[in-house]
Amino acid sequence: MRRFIWIALATLLLTPNSRFLYAEEGKKLKVVTTMPDFADMAREIGGNHVEVESLTKGIEDIHGVPVRPSIVAKLAQADVLIELGLGAEHAWVPALVETSNNQKIQQDHKGIGDIIVSDGVLPREVPQDLSRKEGEQHPQGNPHLNVDPSKGKAMATNIANGLSANAPQYAKDFEANLAKYLEKIAAKEKEWQAAAEKLKGIKCVSYHRDMIYLVEYLGMTTIGEIEPKPGVPPSSSHTAQLIEDMKAQGVKIVIREPQYSEKLPNDIAQKTGAKVAKVAVMVGGHPEAKTWIETVDANIQALLEAAGVK
Template sequence: MRSNSVLALCLSAACARAAAARPLNVVATLPELADIASRVGGDRVKIDTLAHGSEDIHQVVMRPSLVPKLNRADAVVYLGLTVEHTFLPGLLNVAANPNLREDAVKQCAGSGCIDCSEGLSVLEKPSSLSRSEGEIHPSGNPHYNLDPEDGALIARNIAAGLSRVDPEHAADYKKNLTSYLVELDEKLALWRKRVAPLKGVKAVSYHQDVAYLARFTGIEFVGTLEPKPGVAPTPAHLEKLVQLMKRDQVMLIVREQQYAPKLPEWLAQKTGAKVAVIATMGKALPATETFIKMSERNLESLLDALGKAP
């Protein structure tokens, strides 16, 4: 698609060669998606990232400087399930790129859209689409980037998307994908053994973003500090949570790095549970700049909090 449109404007063989040699301009919404896209794309892609790791994924600021990047992008890589709804559709609207159009439901429509959630078995899917009462997961839980195993799904979707946009280099993307999956598989085998002490541990999290992490670790999450996703904790809800944690002997509180430590620390004092801080985006914490490093650091944080560090 890309090379065809460029070729239509090119009259010389030299021009065609230059177009084929140009790396794809790829924009990733999140740092860990940019990392995987750079691994799969290799030297065929030039990548920009929209969100800073320290931001709340649900409230990334729409910086005007991001618009030109999207305007000239060949592809955009995103987590999907509407988690980027506060910034991605709005930026696409202003960027006016015919291959990356704003879409109210899927966030992005067009040949360059690479939705990493394609084929995901979505957890915590609500029975009706609604953003009432602050609900920010209307399409189901979008935080599958916290399950280390879903790195493979993300990488496969990126490889398929890049091959669709740039079919003449599909073999390169396939080769890079295979090499990335080998590296990830080796890590997954190690991590599955490392997280054995987490199986059956009862925990609460600040936000309802741990369903996929729970699937990998075996942690049993029994509540959240937020009464509903995106709704700030209330004194009455927290008091109920204290009672629940005492009754169920909850040992672990997961604080996602974008939330202030005050309430989780208060809860820890009240219940004796330990706090683990995790990154919900790459680059959110030190040593989380790649998907693999972020996954590893999160698992080690959970183990550390329970005194299970090596």
């Protein structure tokens, strides 16, 4: 009998997540997200059972959010942290999570409250070696899949599963809300695919290499970026080459993400006869678009306008 008790006790202590399972009936789950996109989805799925806050407003550079003590305080209080993953937030989130000393949200799923929206999604552009010669910001492949209209389902499902693991008493509600949300996305996808027909084959460039998933969804192609490599500031020689390539290939659109100054994209557009399209890399980049679905709408609308095929 004593042996049994010891085994039971050891199992309880060694099961990494069991001690931190959130299970208080009637209390709201405190959810913190790295991007407003995931905050919107967590509200859709969590309904009345969650209290949600995004650590960013949507015009920051997700690879380099300034470290603030207020972020640590929010992480310390959180039951759940929802992040993009694939190393996108590696410059700021890991150190702040460690400082928060909150065991529930320890990264790489060490804490049950760590929800990674890119789980199970195969990233593009995974580096072949570890030298980081392609820049520091995309160490595990291109992480900007939240702008891809076809990834909404995977992101929302990961969020719903993560919330259910943390508050199993509400799992049925989360499942029902997820089903409703996925229906909304499916209805919008018909519109987005119709827009894609109009944009097919159009060439563009962007400031940062964050548009590959959206551009591919729309049947467009991207021929380069204003940044020579992710996170490397523009140089005059690279800009001159980009302008030449754009002229040679008939590029019609310069995508300007709202976190960057519009000066250089405007100059490049003027020299090449292209049009500038403001395309948000996170919810919040278009002030009027409050949700992930509205942001996808606004992004596609901006591209249609710039392409002159509205």
